[in-house]
Amino acid sequence: MLKALAHESRLMIVDRLSRGECSVGELTALVGNDISTVSKHLALLRAHGIVEDRRQGTTVYYRLLTPCVCNFFTCATQVLKERLR
Amino acid sequence: MLKALAHESRLMIVDRLSRGECSVGELTALVGNDISTVSKHLALLRAHGIVEDRRQGTTVYYRLLTPCVCNFFTCATQVLKERLR
DNA sequence: TGACTATATACCTATTTGGCCAAGTACACC
DNA sequence: GGTGTACTTGGCCAAATAGGTATATAGTCA
Numbered sequence A, B: 001m002l003k004a005l006a007h008e009s010r011l012m013i014v015d016r017l018s019r020g021e022c023s024v025g026e027l028t029a030l031v032g033n034d035i036s037t038v039s040k041h042l043a044l045l046r047a048h049g050i051v052e053d054r055r056q057g058t059t060v061y062y063r064l065l066t067p068c069v070c071n072f073f074t075c076a077t078q079v080l081k082e083r084l085r
Numbered sequence C: 001t002g003a004c005t006a007t008a009t010a011c012c013t014a015t016t017t018g019g020c021c022a023a024g025t026a027c028a029c030c
Numbered sequence D: 001g002g003t004g005t006a007c008t009t010g011g012c013c014a015a016a017t018a019g020g021t022a023t024a025t026a027g028t029c030a
Helices: A008-017 A024-031 A035-047 A069-084 B008-017 B024-031 B035-047 B069-084
Strands: A051-056 A059-064 B051-056 B059-064
Touching: A008 A024, A008 A035, A008 A051, A008 A059, A008 A069, A024 A035, A024 A059, A035 A051, A035 A059, A069 B069, B008 B024, B008 B035, B008 B051, B008 B059, B008 B069, B024 B035, B024 B059, B035 B051, B035 B059
Parallel strands: none
Antiparallel strands: A051 A059, B051 B059
């Protein structure tokens, strides 16, 4: 799971999804890579059970499968803050 | 930081260090790699501010610089548990 | 100083990862 | 069926990572 999260683009994606579901197109615009690259990042996150997809027409929406991943980030942020001291 | 933790050997090292400081030799025996490999993992963890070293004679002891990394793991474990439901 | 122990670094190789492009698939609408 | 849109997958290349061996460094002790 850490490996799946240990990439800047994927972190951005998870961060965005923590604020609600989102289409592949929007995520692509957000991270600024080719859509095929983003799709592969999403496939990897899906394979690790971190996100889930839902197709509506031609659009595919992704959402966090484990909202608790957010707690994880809150936790990580705290670690980083403590480290600055 | 996630990248530094996203490796089996390094996770083992951090897990071990969370229970107290430890020499490179002991860590090498624990993870089962060549000492040069372990030394590089430790250098990487050190570069990311996760561990700190202390030399005593010819032996070098490593310890967690941020004990709060343990909270991070507690947190990650919770996420994993929740995901199993 | 020289031998010995413990660790670090340099260098090389093999594997993995990340990126893009091109081709394929899924769906909607005409 | 044909066209367009949204995404996914396969292929390929470049870069990063992880591993080992050989060499260097730091410290101890005779």
